[in-house]
Amino acid sequence: MKKWLTASLVTMLVLLSACGSGSGDSASGDGGNAEDKVTLTLWNIWTDPSPQNEANxxxxEKFMEEHPDIIIEQQSIPHDQYKVKLKTQAAGNELPDLMQVWPGSELSPLVSGGLLQPIDDIVGNxxxxxxxxxxxDYGIDGSQYAIPAAQTVTGMIYYDKDILAEAGxxxxxxTYEEFKQLITDLRSNDIIPITLGNKAQWILQSTYISAIGDRMTGSDFLSNVVAGEASFTDERFVKAVGVIQELAEMNAFNEDFNxxxxIQHRVLFTSGEAAMMIDGAWSLGSLKEQAPEGMNIGIAKFPTIEGGDGNPEAVPAVVGTGIAINSDxxxxxxxxxxxxxxxxYTEDLFKAYLEAGVVPAANVEAPEGVDPLVQRVAELSSGELSPVYDSVLSAQVISTLNSGLQEVTLGTKTPEELAEDLQAEIEK
Structure with a gap:
């Protein structure tokens, strides 16, 4: 709360100082005349007192201290209200000078409407x-419109190093073949190989098929499908769904996984009942709180699948918000x-994110004291990133995919049938 008040007071004091210099004389220590100052409005969603928002x-504040000739007037708006206001103001072409934006389907209409300024001339910075x-994700038609601050890896394998060591x-x-052998060995030791909680259906889509699908199809597949240049009935995608089917059939999961x-599947992992958990970076904070002292957790990418066309080093991830410039x-x-x-967007900000337990969308050396798991995720996501299905496909297609993947694990639908359903949905 203190930082929020400080931010507001700094802006108010600077403005009052400017107003009090009616004679045009330079204010003491302000670095220039009031008329030389530039005032910019910034809309953001930094309303919650989180470590990440405090860093932002x-x-x-640091920027304004270092640039006394530029005043940033901030308006912090709660997330849901912000999204409504941004769309409303965009429709009337009444946007602020600077605004937080999201990539993908939320950025595209702002760009196509000519409301945002490209930043191609400074992206080399x-x-x-x-x-x-x-x-x-912030590039459209060859132009860059924002710099992402943070990123979320959605599909990686958390594993208990001690349990795996006991299994040899x-x-x-x-490789995937070695991974399947590990699953078999863990089952023979009466250990649940992988904990899975797919009751809400999205887990298999966001964390599993987004990783496995990319291993098989490559990262251009989804955009090609959306453009009508590829099909879900592609043999590579069908094989990717087949991997999830195979894991279910070989009893890789807890019996009640659907x-x-x-949240419940995380408990099976931290309690030692399950050796692995395929999940996203959003579980880092909970693992830190829930894992017993001394639990030796490792994090890995999904293994290489023989015959796949994707980059075996890629991890599925989505970048967070960026700040865009009004085209006016x-x-x-x-x-x-x-x-x-x-x-x-400096190295100092990205390091502050790491200290806050947030993975930045940048490659920076972690400061001392950063949580080892956060540091490991940052390392895994410093290379190639693959698209997450629900960040590319429409809500209708994702609904078909989510329910269909659950049906595949229950044995009531084949990978081929799901592929046909998806293609029919995207062609509507």
């Missing part, structure tokens, strides 16, 4: 810090807005 607010894979595995399997949720800005205001982006 502190970064804005982040060379070596933010990778092309991390920038990709000092290292995590590199009756419990992803020009001259000094536009230059100030670009300067703000360069001063906001």
């Amino acid at each position: 607010l502190a970064q804005v 982040w060379d070596g810090l933010v990778s092309d894979a991390q920038l990709r 595995y000092e290292e995590f399997p590199k 009756a419990i949720d992803n 800005l020009e001259g000094a205001e536009l230059e100030a807005a670009k300067e703000f982006l360069k001063g906001f």
Whole structure:
């Protein structure tokens, strides 16, 4: 709360200082005349007092201290209200100078409506810090519109190193065939190989098929399907669904995997009943709180699948929000807005994210004291990123996929039938 008040007071004091200099004389220590200052409005969703939001607010304050000629007037709006307001104001072309935006389907209409300013001329500022894979979701038709701050890996394998060692595995399997042998060995030791809570259906889609599908099809597959240049009936996708079917048939999961949720499945892992859990980075905080002291947790990518066309090093991930510039800005205001982006998305901010337990959309060395699991996820996601299905496909297609994957694990639908259902849905 203190930082929120500080941010507001800093802005108010600077404005009052400017108003009090009616004679045009330079205010003491302000670095210039009031008329030389540029004021920019920024809408954001940093209303909750989380460590990540505190880092964001502190970064804005730091920027204004280092750039006394640029004033950032912030309006923090709760998430759900913000999304409604952004759409409403966009329709009337009444957007702020700077605004938080989301990638994909939420960014596209703002770009197609000509409401956002491309930042191609400054994107080189982040060379070596933010990778092309991390920038990709904010690029449309060859132009870049924002820099992502954080990213969420949705599909990786958490595993109990001690349980695997007892089964004879000092290292995590590199290939899918080795992975299946591990599952067999764990079952013979009366250990649940993989805990799964798919009651809400989305887990198999977001964490499983987003990783396994990419191993088989490659990262261009989904965009090609959406463009009508590829089909879900492609043999590679059918085989990817077949991997999930095979895992279910070989008893890799807990018996009630379609009756419990992803919170309950985490308990099976932290209690030692299950050796592995395929889940996203959102479980990091809960694992830190729930895992017993001394639990030796490792994190791995899904193993390489022989015959697949995808990059075996890729991990499925989605980037978080970015800050975009209003296309109406020009001259000094536009230059100030670009300067703000360069001063906001810095190595210091990304390191602060790591310290807050958030994986940044950047490749930075972790400061001392960063949680080892957060650091490991950051390492895994520093290379190639693959698309997450529900960030690319429509809600209707995702609904068909979610329920269909559950049916495949129950044995009531084949991978081929699900592929046909999906293709029929996307062609509607």
